Amino acid sequence: MKKIQIIAIKRKQRCPAYLDERSFSKIIMNKLKVRTFLILFTVLFLICFSGIDYASAQTPKRTAVRAARMLDIKSGNFINNAVILIEGDRITSVGEKLEIPKNTEIIDLGSATILPGLIDAHTHLLQNYDSKIGGDDPNMILTVTQLGTTKRALLGAAMGREMLEAGFTTVRDLGNSGVNGDVALRDAIRSGWVVGPRMVVSTRALSATGGQFSEMTAETQKLIEHEYVVINNADEARRAVRQAFYDGADCIKVIVNTGARVLSLEEMKVIVEEAHRVNKKVAAHAIGDAATRIAAEAGVDSIEHAYTIPDDVLRMMAEKNIYLVPTDYTAEFSLALYSFSADTPAEEIKRRTEAVNRITKAGQERIARAVKFGVRIAAGSDEYYQVKGKTRGQASMNIFRAYLASGMTPLEIIRSATINNADLLAGERALFGSIEKGKFADLIAVPGNPIKDITELENVNFVMKGGTIIKREVNREKAK
Numbered sequence: 001m002k003k004i005q006i007i008a009i010k011r012k013q014r015c016p017a018y019l020d021e022r023s024f025s026k027i028i029m030n031k032l033k034v035r036t037f038l039i040l041f042t043v044l045f046l047i048c049f050s051g052i053d054y055a056s057a058q059t060p061k062r063t064a065v066r067a068a069r070m071l072d073i074k075s076g077n078f079i080n081n082a083v084i085l086i087e088g089d090r091i092t093s094v095g096e097k098l099e100i101p102k103n104t105e106i107i108d109l110g111s112a113t114i115l116p117g118l119i120d121a122h123t124h125l126l127q128n129y130d131s132k133i134g135g136d137d138p139n140m141i142l143t144v145t146q147l148g149t150t151k152r153a154l155l156g157a158a159m160g161r162e163m164l165e166a167g168f169t170t171v172r173d174l175g176n177s178g179v180n181g182d183v184a185l186r187d188a189i190r191s192g193w194v195v196g197p198r199m200v201v202s203t204r205a206l207s208a209t210g211g212q213f214s215e216m217t218a219e220t221q222k223l224i225e226h227e228y229v230v231i232n233n234a235d236e237a238r239r240a241v242r243q244a245f246y247d248g249a250d251c252i253k254v255i256v257n258t259g260a261r262v263l264s265l266e267e268m269k270v271i272v273e274e275a276h277r278v279n280k281k282v283a284a285h286a287i288g289d290a291a292t293r294i295a296a297e298a299g300v301d302s303i304e305h306a307y308t309i310p311d312d313v314l315r316m317m318a319e320k321n322i323y324l325v326p327t328d329y330t331a332e333f334s335l336a337l338y339s340f341s342a343d344t345p346a347e348e349i350k351r352r353t354e355a356v357n358r359i360t361k362a363g364q365e366r367i368a369r370a371v372k373f374g375v376r377i378a379a380g381s382d383e384y385y386q387v388k389g390k391t392r393g394q395a396s397m398n399i400f401r402a403y404l405a406s407g408m409t410p411l412e413i414i415r416s417a418t419i420n421n422a423d424l425l426a427g428e429r430a431l432f433g434s435i436e437k438g439k440f441a442d443l444i445a446v447p448g449n450p451i452k453d454i455t456e457l458e459n460v461n462f463v464m465k466g467g468t469i470i471k472r473e474v475n476r477e478k479a480k
């Protein structure tokens with residue numbers, strides 16, 4: 001009631017009853033003339049005197065990034081005196097000594113080398129395990145019961161920022177995010193609520209009974225569904241894939257085996273069919289002969305880990321263009337995760353050290369075999385433990401040393417973390433992974449030559465994501 005009365009009073013004031021129609025329209029016309037004049041005057045004033053370039057106000061911000069050289073990831077050659085022209089978040093032109101248009105902000109990186117932003121194809125941003133607590137099992141139980149999805153999304157924001165600042169501008173996050181926490185984080189980053197890498201997410205991983213929990217009492221097994229979607233026949237597999245896409249997944253993560261629990265070829269084929277029908281990819285966690293063969297036969301897009309894998313499956317992967325994502329680390333890195341203390345018996349340290357050395361060597365040999373058979377490698381860290389003195393991004397970089405020790409060249413390693421991963425994540429539609437016209441301006445820079453020394457990637461001193469500078473630590477004096 002009150003509202004209606006107020007509106008009535010306002011209307012009355014706008015057209016007082018004592019004015020006749022003619023004088024009223026006169027006043028209105030005069031008012032309009034004055035208003036039109038004022039608007040025109042203001043616009044002219046702004047164009048002529050305020051220094052605002054009317055044309056540039058209509059177009060996105062122009063930026064030019066230049067440096068002594070840029071790695072052309074496809075040819076493997078350097079472009080000297082490289083200039084990258086950017087409008088808004090996209091690259092408009094790339095080349096040697098390009099002319100920089102007027103009204104362009106210039107970012108001069110001096111003697112640095114520019115590369116495309118790195119991509120990690122296997123992350124778990126919503127986990128940050130502590131090896132002092134123990135291995136995966138106790139950490140996973142504590143994470144599910146004490147953090148929950150909401151806090152984990154915030155943890156993921158911190159981990160994502162650390163990844164981005166290290167040089168990873170895109171990640172494929174493969175599960176262990178609670179119930180759709182990865183979707184929340186991806187969308188928050190997209191909306192600009194938090195700063196982080198572009199994310200391709202899977203929602204909960206599909207798995208046989210038990211997920212990746214090794215031991216749960218009957219009364220507590222309900223917790224498993226907070227982390228995995230359990231499937232035990234083809235219909236459940238189909239339903240789980242559709243649920244994942246309904247929940248916001250960009251791709252599917254499936255755990256083909258955990259111990260003696262192995263999905264069947266029939267279930268895997270249904271998963272691949274459901275995902276591929278809508279142009280989505282399938283990442284398969286698989287280790288050992290049976291599981292890797294089932295994954296490859298079903299036609300997944302990438303096989304994760306595959307610490308042990310027979311030659312015939314590697315050949316099948318090469319034929320079917322299935323990527324191998326070797327989530328390997330150097331022995332030194334893996335050993336640092338065992339929190340040996342002064343009380344640890346020397347015998348125990350010796351036993352663990354020997355085991356780590358043996359596993360690391362076997363891993364290196366299988367990467368070399370995969371490369372020899374023509375299997376394409378996609379770089380993925382699978383890093384989810386706290387590493388003393390390192391951010392998540394810095395710790396994830398250790399895979400590059402592991403790949404080098406397996407015989408991959410630095411250029412092959414950089415490709416595995418850029419164009420190969422772009423192809424794995426988005427195929428021809430990928431707008432990241434290379435520095436080309438039309439792609440997102442996702443750039444990093446390092447001081448030295450990463451083709452000679454892959455550890456240069458550990459010294460990323462400039463990060464740009466979609467035309468926005470995330471990090472800049474270039475020595476500006478040196479740059480001049």
Ligand SMILES: [Zn+2]
Pocket residue numbers: 122124174382
């Ligand atoms: Zn993983």
